[in-house]
Amino acid sequence: MGFKFVLLWTDVVLWLMVAAALGHAFRLRRRPEQRATWMKVLRDPAALSAGLVLALFVAVALLDSVHYRRELAPTASAAADQPAYFETRTESLLERALSRQVGMREVSWSAPLATHALTKEVVETPEGTRRDWPRLLHGGVHLTDPAADWRGDVLARSARGALGGLAVFTLVALGVAAGLARATQVTLRAAFGDLVRDRTTLPLRSLLATVLVLCLAAGPVVALMDVYHVFGTDRTGNDVLVQALRSIRTAFVIGTLSTLATLPFAVGLGVLGGYLGGWVDEAIQYLYTVLSSVPNVLLIAACVLMVQVFLDKHPDLFETGAERADLKVFLLCAILGITGWATLCRLVRGETLKLRELDFVQAATAFGVSRARIMLRHIVPNVMHLVLITTVLNFSDLILYEAVLTYVGVGVDPSTSSFGGMINLARTEMSRDPVVWWSFVAAFAFMVALVLAANLFADGVQDAFDPRSRRVRPRLRRVAP
Amino acid sequence: MGSYILRRFGYGVLILVGVNLLTFFLFFSVNTPDDMARLNIGGKRVTQAQIDKWKSERGYDRPLYWNDAEAGTARLTRTVLWERSISLLALDFGRSDSARSLDIGHEVRTRMGVSLQLALPLFLLQLVASIGFSLLLVFFRHSRIDFWGVVLCVVMLSISSLFYIIVGQFLFSRVLRLVPISGYAPGLDALRFLVLPVALSLLSRLGTEARLYRAMFLEEIAKDYVRTARAKGLSEAIVLGRHVLRNALIPIITSAGSYLPYVFLGSLVFESFFGIPGLGAFVIEAIAGQDFAIVRSMVFLGALLYIVSNALIDITYTWVDPRVRLA
Numbered sequence: 001m002g003f004k005f006v007l008l009w010t011d012v013v014l015w016l017m018v019a020a021a022l023g024h025a026f027r028l029r030r031r032p033e034q035r036a037t038w039m040k041v042l043r044d045p046a047a048l049s050a051g052l053v054l055a056l057f058v059a060v061a062l063l064d065s066v067h068y069r070r071e072l073a074p075t076a077s078a079a080a081d082q083p084a085y086f087e088t089r090t091e092s093l094l095e096r097a098l099s100r101q102v103g104m105r106e107v108s109w110s111a112p113l114a115t116h117a118l119t120k121e122v123v124e125t126p127e128g129t130r131r132d133w134p135r136l137l138h139g140g141v142h143l144t145d146p147a148a149d150w151r152g153d154v155l156a157r158s159a160r161g162a163l164g165g166l167a168v169f170t171l172v173a174l175g176v177a178a179g180l181a182r183a184t185q186v187t188l189r190a191a192f193g194d195l196v197r198d199r200t201t202l203p204l205r206s207l208l209a210t211v212l213v214l215c216l217a218a219g220p221v222v223a224l225m226d227v228y229h230v231f232g233t234d235r236t237g238n239d240v241l242v243q244a245l246r247s248i249r250t251a252f253v254i255g256t257l258s259t260l261a262t263l264p265f266a267v268g269l270g271v272l273g274g275y276l277g278g279w280v281d282e283a284i285q286y287l288y289t290v291l292s293s294v295p296n297v298l299l300i301a302a303c304v305l306m307v308q309v310f311l312d313k314h315p316d317l318f319e320t321g322a323e324r325a326d327l328k329v330f331l332l333c334a335i336l337g338i339t340g341w342a343t344l345c346r347l348v349r350g351e352t353l354k355l356r357e358l359d360f361v362q363a364a365t366a367f368g369v370s371r372a373r374i375m376l377r378h379i380v381p382n383v384m385h386l387v388l389i390t391t392v393l394n395f396s397d398l399i400l401y402e403a404v405l406t407y408v409g410v411g412v413d414p415s416t417s418s419f420g421g422m423i424n425l426a427r428t429e430m431s432r433d434p435v436v437w438w439s440f441v442a443a444f445a446f447m448v449a450l451v452l453a454a455n456l457f458a459d460g461v462q463d464a465f466d467p468r469s470r471r472v473r474p475r476l477r478r479v480a481p
Numbered sequence: 482m483g484s485y486i487l488r489r490f491g492y493g494v495l496i497l498v499g500v501n502l503l504t505f506f507l508f509f510s511v512n513t514p515d516d517m518a519r520l521n522i523g524g525k526r527v528t529q530a531q532i533d534k535w536k537s538e539r540g541y542d543r544p545l546y547w548n549d550a551e552a553g554t555a556r557l558t559r560t561v562l563w564e565r566s567i568s569l570l571a572l573d574f575g576r577s578d579s580a581r582s583l584d585i586g587h588e589v590r591t592r593m594g595v596s597l598q599l600a601l602p603l604f605l606l607q608l609v610a611s612i613g614f615s616l617l618l619v620f621f622r623h624s625r626i627d628f629w630g631v632v633l634c635v636v637m638l639s640i641s642s643l644f645y646i647i648v649g650q651f652l653f654s655r656v657l658r659l660v661p662i663s664g665y666a667p668g669l670d671a672l673r674f675l676v677l678p679v680a681l682s683l684l685s686r687l688g689t690e691a692r693l694y695r696a697m698f699l700e701e702i703a704k705d706y707v708r709t710a711r712a713k714g715l716s717e718a719i720v721l722g723r724h725v726l727r728n729a730l731i732p733i734i735t736s737a738g739s740y741l742p743y744v745f746l747g748s749l750v751f752e753s754f755f756g757i758p759g760l761g762a763f764v765i766e767a768i769a770g771q772d773f774a775i776v777r778s779m780v781f782l783g784a785l786l787y788i789v790s791n792a793l794i795d796i797t798y799t800w801v802d803p804r805v806r807l808a
Contacts, residue, residue: 426647
């Protein structure tokens with residue numbers, strides 16, 4: 001079986017960003033002052049725990065960003081030298097990992113962990129036909145008598161899952177303690193004591209508590225998801241858990257790509273305007289005032305409507321439906337970037353105005369360094385902390401924004417799973433009788449976890465990189481032991 | 482002051498011209514009027530004659546930017562760009578592109594009243610609630626109340642407004658049956674329909690705003706005049722309510738003022754979820770129906786409101802802080 005890797009636009013950018021982040025981490029080894037600032041982020045318990053949760057979400061998003069198309073088995077009559085044909089459906093590594101759950105497709109809605117469908121149908125029985133809730137095709141089929149066995153089976157599996165989670169946690173805790181013991185050159189027992197009393201440089205106790213919560217939450221889900229639909233199924237019978245996991249990638253793409261798309265405008269124009277001044281500055285100020293005076297949603301809606309027509313007129317740009325949907329997400333990010341750079345540009349311009357008058361810039365000017373070089377080497381590196389803070393702060397806002405845009409009808413393609421799309425569907429489902437609440441709850445749980453983690457991490461980054469914001473953090477006074 | 486307002490007005494007109502050029506370029510360059518006609522007439526087979534009729538009915542049958550068929554200044558004025566821009570700058574929105582051909586100006590006037598009924602009480606209540614909550618947190622700063630209050634804020638701002646709406650509608654309208662799920666009635670009856678959207682909108686923004694205001698108050702509280710006020714023996718409540726609140730008003734006005742355009746434009750999401758026929762719902766309908774004339778007019782109106790409210794904010798500064806001079 002051959003594969004053909006499909007490089008979607010957003011995949012390329014996501015992986016490039018990963019490469020850039022790794023490159024930055026590598027460079028940190030030679031820059032102790034920047035490393036110290038990052039260590040400050042990690043020393044914040046909330047930021048460290050949120051960082052772990054975010055890292056898990058990133059892992060899921062990246063798994064979902066390796067796409068390929070399977071080769072179709074050659075037909076009997078095919079000539080030996082004919083080119084290989086590939087499936088039209090694009091698959092990702094995440095779908096491969098969840099292939100069992102993707103394959104467990106029911107007919108329609110079913111409640112979480114259910115064994116029977118939500119709506120009654122005509123069922124054939126030996127005594128004749130009657131209206132009843134039919135058994136699901138995949139959920140809980142291993143039970144011969146669901147009425148009697150269901151509760152015990154679910155409890156037993158959850159307990160096994162929780163035990164598995166505990167085992168993983170124990171391994172992690174042992175590993176952390178061993179690492180700590182080696183680093184601080186104490187016995188393993190003393191290292192445990194330090195961990196429990198929270199006497200470590202990094203807030204490892206909070207980190208381990210987060211690991212414990214995650215293990216206890218994920219264990220039962222993993223144990224149950226092979227035979228049940230943990231979050232139920234949607235109208236077309238697809239597993240809601242799979243959809244929620246796949247929505248993470250969309251959220252990440254929109255959250256990061258859109259800010260990335262603002263950077264050329266915001267940093268480039270902001271530094272140019274602030275450093276050069278004069279009519280260039282006036283023109284740039286005029287440009288961003290015009291952009292920021294238009295209500296954002298309207299401008300985005302207008303652009304997205306344009307893009308829609310453009311895509312309809314140029315079907316030659318993509319081979320498969322997945323590529324079309326992806327191009328739409330990519331263009332949506334570009335639009336969000338092009339319409340949203342005004343705020344950061346204003347910040348960067350203000351900072352540049354301040355930097356321009358500082359001694360090191362004056363010295364560079366006196367040495368005869370060219371203006372372009374001063375801007376690139378002396379000013380841009382010194383506004384990068386603003387870029388970083390804005391990026392992490394915008395990330396969660398953009399994820400929330402995607403939901404609103406999708407609701408308005410100018411968001412991602414309906415075939416792309418996204419939190420906005422799930423909420424949008426849930427709106428009609430919640431007004432049904434009986435209430436279909438599980439899509440809504442799943443979207444809520446995943447989205448709040450992601451956005452909350454992003455917000456907490458962003459606060460930590462802001463505290464460490466922006467000297468002005470540190471006072472504001474509420475802290476309980478520690479009682480001396 | 483007079484010359485300031487005059488200059489402000491001039492720059493405002495300049496910005497509006499820019500906004501108009503931007504939207505015009507966006508709407509007419511990517512999509513030609515022919516495409517719009519095809520989209521709006523609908524159906525599989527659209528003849529050129531139908532398209533031409535649609536275009537001439539709506540005045541799109543001229544060249545876009547430059548009319549070679551005319552002579553003199555008419556080359557510039559007898560174009561779609563000129564005619565549309567001049568009418569917009571004179572606040573004549575014209576008619577919508579759809580088959581119903583609504584008078585946009587009339588729609589805007591009637592719907593803005595409805596939007597105001599929802600947004601104005603919301604704006605004022607929001608200000609009171611956010612300031613009250615953040616002052617409470619500041620009063621109990623560095624205590625458990627402050628800590629958990631901020632945690633609550635962070636959790637609340639991590640929840641999408643759509644969740645508040647769906648849960649609120651489900652709980653109060655479907656389960657408890659206290660208020661209607663959606664709809665609108667003029668007059669005093671409107672209260673029944675507006676109570677839930679106002680409350681939910683308030684809740685969905687409280688986290689963000691209260692946390693922001695709290696930070697502003699804390700910045701102010703570190704200043705010397707606060708220590709002086711305490712040294713005089715004033716109680717903490719009076720220090721906060723009389724001294725700190727007044728001095729923190731400038732950043733609060735700046736951040737609350739950015740919502741002013743939406744007081745008139747209404748909220749897209751809340752109006753369409755609750756079936757309130759305001760301007761926000763109007764825009765959503767226009768986007769869904771791909772009615773470009775309406776979207777263009779609303780973009781223009783939004784920009785106009787933004788400029789006016791920014792000027793208002795700047796003038797308010799002089800009233801709040803006598804040291805501010807507008808020049």
